[in-house]
Amino acid sequence: xxxxxxxVRSLPGFGTTAIVTFLxxxxxxxxxxxxxxxxxxxISSWEGVSLRWYADAWQNRAVQxxxxxxxxxxxxxxxxxxxxxxxxxxxxxxxxxxxGRTLIYxxxxxxxxxxxxxxxxxxxxxxxxxxxxxxxxxxxxLVLAHAAFCVPFAYLPIRARLEGMDLTxxxxxxxxxxxxxxxxxxxxxxxxxxxIGAGAMLAFVISLDDVVIxxxxxxAGQETLPTYMLGQMRRAISPExxxxxxxxxxxxxxxxxxxFLLNRKRG
Amino acid sequence: MxxxxxxxxxxxxxxxxxxxxxxxxLVLLAIAASGxxxxxxLYSVLEAGEYSGVVWRLSGEGWFQVFLERDIFxxxxxxxxxxxxxxxxxxxxxLLTTLITLVLGFPTAWFIATRSPSQRPLWLFxxxxxxxxxxxxxxxxxxxxIRNEGILNLSLMGxxxxxxxxxxxxxxxxxxxxxxxxxxxxxxxxxxxxxxxxDFRLVEAGYDLYATRLRVLRRVILPxxxxxxxAGSILVFVPSLGAYVTPRVLGGxxxxxxxxxxxxxxxxxxxxxLGAALSMTLLVxxxxxxxxxxxxxxxxxxxx
Numbered sequence: 001x002x003x004x005x006x007x008v009r010s011l012p013g014f015g016t017t018a019i020v021t022f023l024x025x026x027x028x029x030x031x032x033x034x035x036x037x038x039x040x041x042x043i044s045s046w047e048g049v050s051l052r053w054y055a056d057a058w059q060n061r062a063v064q065x066x067x068x069x070x071x072x073x074x075x076x077x078x079x080x081x082x083x084x085x086x087x088x089x090x091x092x093x094x095x096x097x098x099x100g101r102t103l104i105y106x107x108x109x110x111x112x113x114x115x116x117x118x119x120x121x122x123x124x125x126x127x128x129x130x131x132x133x134x135x136x137x138x139x140x141x142l143v144l145a146h147a148a149f150c151v152p153f154a155y156l157p158i159r160a161r162l163e164g165m166d167l168t169x170x171x172x173x174x175x176x177x178x179x180x181x182x183x184x185x186x187x188x189x190x191x192x193x194x195x196i197g198a199g200a201m202l203a204f205v206i207s208l209d210d211v212v213i214x215x216x217x218x219x220a221g222q223e224t225l226p227t228y229m230l231g232q233m234r235r236a237i238s239p240e241x242x243x244x245x246x247x248x249x250x251x252x253x254x255x256x257x258x259x260f261l262l263n264r265k266r267g
Numbered sequence: 268m269x270x271x272x273x274x275x276x277x278x279x280x281x282x283x284x285x286x287x288x289x290x291x292x293l294v295l296l297a298i299a300a301s302g303x304x305x306x307x308x309l310y311s312v313l314e315a316g317e318y319s320g321v322v323w324r325l326s327g328e329g330w331f332q333v334f335l336e337r338d339i340f341x342x343x344x345x346x347x348x349x350x351x352x353x354x355x356x357x358x359x360x361x362l363l364t365t366l367i368t369l370v371l372g373f374p375t376a377w378f379i380a381t382r383s384p385s386q387r388p389l390w391l392f393x394x395x396x397x398x399x400x401x402x403x404x405x406x407x408x409x410x411x412x413i414r415n416e417g418i419l420n421l422s423l424m425g426x427x428x429x430x431x432x433x434x435x436x437x438x439x440x441x442x443x444x445x446x447x448x449x450x451x452x453x454x455x456x457x458x459x460x461x462x463x464x465x466d467f468r469l470v471e472a473g474y475d476l477y478a479t480r481l482r483v484l485r486r487v488i489l490p491x492x493x494x495x496x497x498a499g500s501i502l503v504f505v506p507s508l509g510a511y512v513t514p515r516v517l518g519g520x521x522x523x524x525x526x527x528x529x530x531x532x533x534x535x536x537x538x539x540x541l542g543a544a545l546s547m548t549l550l551v552x553x554x555x556x557x558x559x560x561x562x563x564x565x566x567x568x569x570x571x
Contacts, residue, residue, distance in 0.1 A: 230516075244446075
């Protein structure tokens, strides 16, 4: 093909469009990151490199609170989502069709199909009722809401891992008189671990990123980093938001890289 | 065909175990996802409370107000123009977003799929990073680019192409650019998945039979990657239609989409039944899009 000077794989203009698209995808993000190091207070003029905005964000009490709340929330929500998703994956994979399996799939994937704003409104109404009835205003509502929409993200990698797993090791363990629990604990679970790790990481990132549902469910004073940033955007933009964004971006990339490394081990 | 009783018992026990294992997830989702949706249905047929919330009396007012409005002076009923124009804007912007992401995403996915197998994961990773980056951060990044003192206007003025900044921010165009930007990876990923399995010998065969490039694209490539196009379009269209953050930040509170209209009813509007009815309307439109998708996919399978 190459000898003919004509590749069946190339189509006119496709390469250029692709490169332009990649540039367009990254230019805004790179600009944002670069300007988070700007010494000046605006994006219009570059006044030298400085960590001023990072220091400001780091010392801002509201940012500290929101950051801690985001991390606590993401940890709790991803732990809950991953636990229930692991059990559900064990119950719906490697077993023949059974009545209701499609129903379970649909329910688990429901958060992916219903627009976030609709779920947000539904939770607002439902939790408002519970708030009135019980008087409880704590973080529990956000934990429940986040755990629920994280379930499909935790479930999918775990299920994918289970489907690709070799059954012979478990059969061998059973043949050697291992109890079902021992088989699960010493054979299935270690083999499944990368899938569980990947699921937990996706759930963590998804929870950390959420704006819409958090914005509707949170009680007064329960800002997370994204809702804090959304609130800031309504006013004049401060480069502090650039700094927070960059920090979140770095965290996301680190988690994603870990996710890809975990997934690669599978092969 | 009758199975032996012990086998039947074992089968039953297995199914019971499957349900038991799935129960915690189902309970969680029932409490914080599916269950509350039913309450929204209920709220949409109740009467609005004076300040917020509802009065527990059945009323069709919520649904009535979605499409119609009464004149405040003579009570004549007319179409709710404000709502309909927001619906129309949402559908139009979502369709345009889908089109733009398809036009840019198709060549991009093709580009990735035609790299050598060792290079592909890297290019794919470059698409995945923006995909997992906080939507708010990406919206914010695009805002920095298009605002009056942003990079775009500054470079255009620097080049002498324009004298004054073009007002893009807080217009429909801004919302469109923003949505195309944030949802582009959702188009590229399924397209790539479809193209990755593509058999390039078919293209070769097409050329051998003297087909032009355009003909090969139309007659060979497009039909074979059709499932990817359908999946990508639905993945972009559905979240665009329900978008809330992007139109709120880039539309500046004037260029509302359905998501913002719903928000308004629970905030300033204090009309929860109308908000609930609007939410259900959005859900129905999304459901129609999903049914359309499922039918398109199954039809594709029947053919292939």
